[in-house]
Amino acid sequence: MDSWQVRRDIAFQYLSGEGxxxxxxxxxxxxxxxxxxxxxDRMPVSELRKQYPELATVNLVEADIVDNGETLSSxxxxxxxxxxxxxxxEHCENPxxxxxxxxxxxxxxxxxxxxxxxxxxxxxxxxPLTSLDHLIRDYKEGPEWSKLGHYEEFIxxxxxxxxxxVAARIQHLLDIDYSIHFHVWTSETFPELLExxxxxxxxxxxxxxFQENSQEIVIILRKTAN
Numbered sequence: 001m002d003s004w005q006v007r008r009d010i011a012f013q014y015l016s017g018e019g020x021x022x023x024x025x026x027x028x029x030x031x032x033x034x035x036x037x038x039x040x041d042r043m044p045v046s047e048l049r050k051q052y053p054e055l056a057t058v059n060l061v062e063a064d065i066v067d068n069g070e071t072l073s074s075x076x077x078x079x080x081x082x083x084x085x086x087x088x089x090e091h092c093e094n095p096x097x098x099x100x101x102x103x104x105x106x107x108x109x110x111x112x113x114x115x116x117x118x119x120x121x122x123x124x125x126x127x128p129l130t131s132l133d134h135l136i137r138d139y140k141e142g143p144e145w146s147k148l149g150h151y152e153e154f155i156x157x158x159x160x161x162x163x164x165x166v167a168a169r170i171q172h173l174l175d176i177d178y179s180i181h182f183h184v185w186t187s188e189t190f191p192e193l194l195e196x197x198x199x200x201x202x203x204x205x206x207x208x209x210f211q212e213n214s215q216e217i218v219i220i221l222r223k224t225a226n
Contacts, residue, residue: 003214004030007086007115010209014111014220017081022069022102023088026058029113037084038064040072042179051178070098075105082106086115087216090181093143093150096135096197103203103223111208112221119184121215126157130183132192143182147174154180187217194221 008030018036021028025048031037041048041063048060067074069085070092083102092098102112119125138146148170155161155169158181173180185193191210197203209220 003216006211006213007218010211010218010220011084011113014208015082015084015113019080019082019084019110020065020075020105021061021084021086022072023085023091024061025052026055026060027086028061029084029086040065040067040069040075042066042068051176070094070101072101072105077104078107080105080107080110082111082113084113086113087117089114089116090183090185091179093147093182094138095183095193096139096201099193099197100201100203103205103221106223108223108225110223112205112219112223114219114221115213115216116185116190116219117181117216118186118212120186122181123158124181124184127153127184129189130185132196135183135193136196147182150182151180187212190217190219194219 011029012032015031015035018038020038020040022040024039024041028037028039039061041061043051044066045060045062049056065074069088083106085102089095089098099112106112117124119127119129134146151170151173152166155166155173159169161169194207198205204224204226205221206224207219208222209218211218
């Protein structure tokens with residue numbers, strides 16, 4: 001079974017009601033009939049096309065809600081039945097904070113549906129794993145301390161331009177606030193993040209599903225009552 005079919009089957013098993021999908025771009029999750037999805041992105045399609053010229057030939061989902069997908073600051077607490085965030089949390093500068101906000105906007109019993117890439121099967125293969133200590137510091141201090149280092153790592157280990165171009169390439173990404181993969185995990189390391197959020201921060205969720213799926217892990221979290 002291909003990875004898209006696995007995603008679809010999981011969505012059909014778990015999702016119901018009305019919710020949001022954050023950062024769908026050109027691959028919104030297929031959901032069952034009767035399920036209502038509102039799309040959230042940090043900018044409208046016209047601006048996304050400037051950020052991602054490589055997606056010029058594909059259709060992009062127009063955002064119903066323009067908002068920062070990490071903070072979801074315009075979205076009320078306890079308001080949705082689900083949050084879909086496929087290949088989004090690695091783009092978050094503060095993943096723990098993003099997860100906190102995904103849970104915040106869910107009704108009790110609501111679901112987070114996440115697809116998280118396993119770096120061993122992506123262009124991030126040469127990058128070092130993000131440590132839990134790094135994620136905790138991003139959460140407690142804010143992510144500005146690590147931003148430049150992430151861009152440099154991305155340019156050097158993913159883009160791999162000639163050395164004389166590295167500084168200019170980093171500056172360009174900073175100037176346009178480009179959304180790189182700030183953090184990388186494997187199926188063995190991502191559970192550390194979930195365990196820390198549950199046990200040390202007291203985030204209210206249970207792990208309903210943790211399933212490897214080709215290049216990614218599909219994770220279903222259920223928000224529990226406070």
